[in-house]
Amino acid sequence: MNSTGDLHMSTIPGYDVIKRGIDFVPLDEVIESASKKTRANWDRLWSNMGKNNIQPLLYAHPVTGLPTLCIHSDYQPGTIYDYGTENEQTNLMGSAQLKKEITSEIEKDDRRLIYSHKWLAGDFIITDNLALAHRPSKETQIEPAQIGLRVLHRVTVEGTSVPSKTRTDCEHHHHGAADDVHVPFSHLCCTVRHFSLDTTTDKCTDAQWTSRSQTDKTGVEVRGINLSEPVSDEVIEEIRKTIHKHRLLLFRNQTELTDSQHVEVAKWFGKIVEPIVHHPKAPNRLIVRVSNDRREGHRGLGTKGWHVDFSKQEKPNSFSLYHIVTAAQKGNTDFVPLNEVIESASEETRANWDRLWIRIGGNNIQPLLYPHPVTGLPTLCIHFDQQPETIYDYGTENEQTNLMGSAQLKKEIASEIEKDDRRLIYSHKWLAGDLIITDNLALAHRPSKETQIEPAQIGLRVLHRVTVEGTSVPSKTRTVINPL
Numbered sequence: 001m002n003s004t005g006d007l008h009m010s011t012i013p014g015y016d017v018i019k020r021g022i023d024f025v026p027l028d029e030v031i032e033s034a035s036k037k038t039r040a041n042w043d044r045l046w047s048n049m050g051k052n053n054i055q056p057l058l059y060a061h062p063v064t065g066l067p068t069l070c071i072h073s074d075y076q077p078g079t080i081y082d083y084g085t086e087n088e089q090t091n092l093m094g095s096a097q098l099k100k101e102i103t104s105e106i107e108k109d110d111r112r113l114i115y116s117h118k119w120l121a122g123d124f125i126i127t128d129n130l131a132l133a134h135r136p137s138k139e140t141q142i143e144p145a146q147i148g149l150r151v152l153h154r155v156t157v158e159g160t161s162v163p164s165k166t167r168t169d170c171e172h173h174h175h176g177a178a179d180d181v182h183v184p185f186s187h188l189c190c191t192v193r194h195f196s197l198d199t200t201t202d203k204c205t206d207a208q209w210t211s212r213s214q215t216d217k218t219g220v221e222v223r224g225i226n227l228s229e230p231v232s233d234e235v236i237e238e239i240r241k242t243i244h245k246h247r248l249l250l251f252r253n254q255t256e257l258t259d260s261q262h263v264e265v266a267k268w269f270g271k272i273v274e275p276i277v278h279h280p281k282a283p284n285r286l287i288v289r290v291s292n293d294r295r296e297g298h299r300g301l302g303t304k305g306w307h308v309d310f311s312k313q314e315k316p317n318s319f320s321l322y323h324i325v326t327a328a329q330k331g332n333t334d335f336v337p338l339n340e341v342i343e344s345a346s347e348e349t350r351a352n353w354d355r356l357w358i359r360i361g362g363n364n365i366q367p368l369l370y371p372h373p374v375t376g377l378p379t380l381c382i383h384f385d386q387q388p389e390t391i392y393d394y395g396t397e398n399e400q401t402n403l404m405g406s407a408q409l410k411k412e413i414a415s416e417i418e419k420d421d422r423r424l425i426y427s428h429k430w431l432a433g434d435l436i437i438t439d440n441l442a443l444a445h446r447p448s449k450e451t452q453i454e455p456a457q458i459g460l461r462v463l464h465r466v467t468v469e470g471t472s473v474p475s476k477t478r479t480v481i482n483p484l
Contacts, residue, residue, distance in 0.1 A: 219248025
């Protein structure tokens with residue numbers, strides 16, 4: 001079995017036609033997300049490939065030791081239960097049935113485990129073939145007359161081990177530590193990293209993925225923590241240290257989290273801001289309650305464009321914590337890392353942004369582009385739910401007001417954020433119990449249009465937000481704030 005694969009795109013089709021080129025899925029995460037009953041069933045199954053080539057379906061990766069699957073969905077192998085034991089039985093489960101079951105596990109929960117790669121000219125991908133399954137999308141088979149010519153070259157590397165229930169360590173075929181190189185793409189879309197937390201030792205292990213560029217680092221999923229139960233000081237400290245590195249932390253299945261516990265988790269990061277708006281259904285004065293039903297929560301908040309929460313304050317809020325109380329069928333929230341937006345812009349655009357300041361009102365004048373007070377990375381102070389006054393070269397002899405209107409600036413930044421088929425954006429589909437913590441100064445966000453669809457069409461949507469007070473005034477000169 002081949003151990004690695006190299007893919008190089010030499011010719012790509014039209015941008016607007018193919019939204020997906022090839023899908024990848026990390027197999028250890030497919031196994032982990034399956035039920036205990038399904039995992040136990042897979043652990044008993046073997047595949048007869050012919051000529052005495054009998055392989056376990058579920059086995060230990062020869063290098064990492066993580067569980068993986070030996071799947072053969074492009075042909076129909078014979079299946080064997082409990083191979084080599086006195087209970088051995090053949091073809092109790094047909095290969096077609098097994099294929100359907102595994103496919104269902106891979107694609108469940110709105111395909112959340114899948115990284116769907118849209119090819120750009122010159123893209124080159126190297127995969128750990130034993131850790132990832134893949135398949136081309138249906139769109140790759142559309143005729144050139146409709147989408148243009150598509151040419152992909154693949155080279156594969158010979159395997160060095162036979163799939164076995166007993167792990168035999170193989171020599172790494174790369175330099176450096178294994179945890180820095182071998183790991184698969186994240187299962188949270190192309191812009192989200194994955195990290196796990198081992199609650200038995202209270203140590204965070206960032207051992208699931210290494211990205212190839214900053215655009216792959218919008219956030220991480222934290223596993224193994226129930227926020228409705230007591231969390232040790234050591235784990236809280238690890239989370240506080242992690243937020244500035246990863247910018248977005250996703251905690252799934254927090255369905256038992258109460259409103260008061262939501263507020264208490266926010267207090268890990270600082271003083272809570274009491275919001276200006278309050279809905280009668282909000283459980284307390286510290287929670288903003290939004291909904292697609294005006295009777296249940298505020299409707300339309302933040303829908304005018306990309307923004308950071310409370311950017312109009314002299315000290316914009318440092319963190320936001322979002323908890324989905326009731327998830328609808330549709331209604332994503334989009335997040336974008338502002339450092340990458342700046343990096344991807346042209347030198348001319350960056351230079352222009354660097355000269356711009358925003359008057360929020362009175363003497364509250366903030367630079368558009370400034371260094372993040374903790375990380376030092378460039379970020380943007382954007383206010384697209386308002387119409388602020390713009391100032392060029394504020395505080396200098398060249399100061400000029402409103403050479404670029406706020407509407408024009410809003411359009412320009414939105415264009416930079418959404419270019420290249422929205423590649424910088426992580427669009428989060430809310431599942432019941434999801435809680436997201438964001439570094440509010442590093443990420444812009446906006447709710448999708450679908451969040452405003454009536455409950456009669458998509459179901460009721462209720463989201464609670466708690467924000468944490470800012471500690472620094474945006475400034476061209478970085479004043480280092482100690483991380484939490």
